[in-house]
Amino acid sequence: MASKESDITLYFLGASRAIRIAWLLEELSLPYELVSSPRASNGLAPPEFKAKIPTKLGKSPAIKDGNIVIQESAAIAEYICETYDPSGRFLPKEPAARAKVREWMSAAEGTFMIHGLAILYARWRLPEPAREYLPEMEKGLSTNVHNDFSWLESELEGKEYLVGDDVTAADILMGFNTEFIFARNLGTEGGDWPNVKKWLSRNQQREAYKKAVEKSGYSL
Numbered sequence: 506m507a508s509k510e511s512d513i514t515l516y517f518l519g520a521s522r523a524i525r526i527a528w529l530l531e532e533l534s535l536p537y538e539l540v541s542s543p544r545a546s547n548g549l550a551p552p553e554f555k556a557k558i559p560t561k562l563g564k565s566p567a568i569k570d571g572n573i574v575i576q577e578s579a580a581i582a583e584y585i586c587e588t589y590d591p592s593g594r595f596l597p598k599e600p601a602a603r604a605k606v607r608e609w610m611s612a613a614e615g616t617f618m619i620h621g622l623a624i625l626y627a628r629w630r631l632p633e634p635a636r637e638y639l640p641e642m643e644k645g646l647s648t649n650v651h652n653d654f655s656w657l658e659s660e661l662e663g664k665e666y667l668v669g670d671d672v673t674a675a676d677i678l679m680g681f682n683t684e685f686i687f688a689r690n691l692g693t694e695g696g697d698w699p700n701v702k703k704w705l706s707r708n709q710q711r712e713a714y715k716k717a718v719e720k721s722g723y724s725l
């Protein structure tokens with residue numbers, strides 16, 4: 506039984522990390538209002554959508570629950586679990602399992618996403634005179650991505666989910682960055698990670714994930 510009534514609004518930019526939060530909310534069967542928008546033609550959030558997000562940065566995801574506003578997908582997921590998952594199904598109470606789930610929640614942005622985005626930003630921002638060096642730069646930056654994916658691959662050996670026997674916030678946080686890095690081919694060339702691919706498709710077959718995609722129109 507959840508400790509308080511939810512009153513959640515999720516600010517959902519198309520093709521964004523907000524899928525993590527919609528997926529978690531669906532897993533918990535929590536109702537939520539979606540304020541959503543597709544990306545503008547430059548790939549960014551349309552200014553009128555950003556203006557609706559009640560944070561200074563205007564990034565997605567953000568949530569409002571009653572009078573609390575939270576940004577950063579890991580912090581949002583932790584808040585939702587603490588408030589509406591008292592049995593600790595998605596964020597275990599037992600300290601060792603909890604620490605492992607939180608390790609993945611941090612790694613999703615602090616390790617995987619930062620290494621993938623370094624390549625994406627180089628593609629976007631390298632000025633014309635330096636663009637001839639882009640392939641070499643991508644190759645150099647891909648070392649980090651390969652190391653990260655080898656770690657993920659080894660952790661998934663003989664396992665269906667990252668921590669314990671069932672889905673947790675670790676899988677939910679890590680799903681988006683893994684899918685995104687593959688979809689944009691951010692340093693993944695030459696790698697072969699069959700456990701990661703099977704885990705990703707297992708996640709995507711979950712009813713809650715499919716509902717989140719259907720409601721939000723999420724697609725990369």
Ligand SMILES: N[C@@H](CCC(=O)N[C@@H](CS)C(=O)NCC(=O)O)C(=O)O
Pocket residue numbers: 518520521522523549550563564565566576577578579614
């Ligand atoms: N570290 C943040 C990143 C949030 C973020 O950068 N969101 C992107 C979408 S995935 C965004 O709102 N971009 C639109 C923009 O800046 O215009 C998190 O985990 O929530």
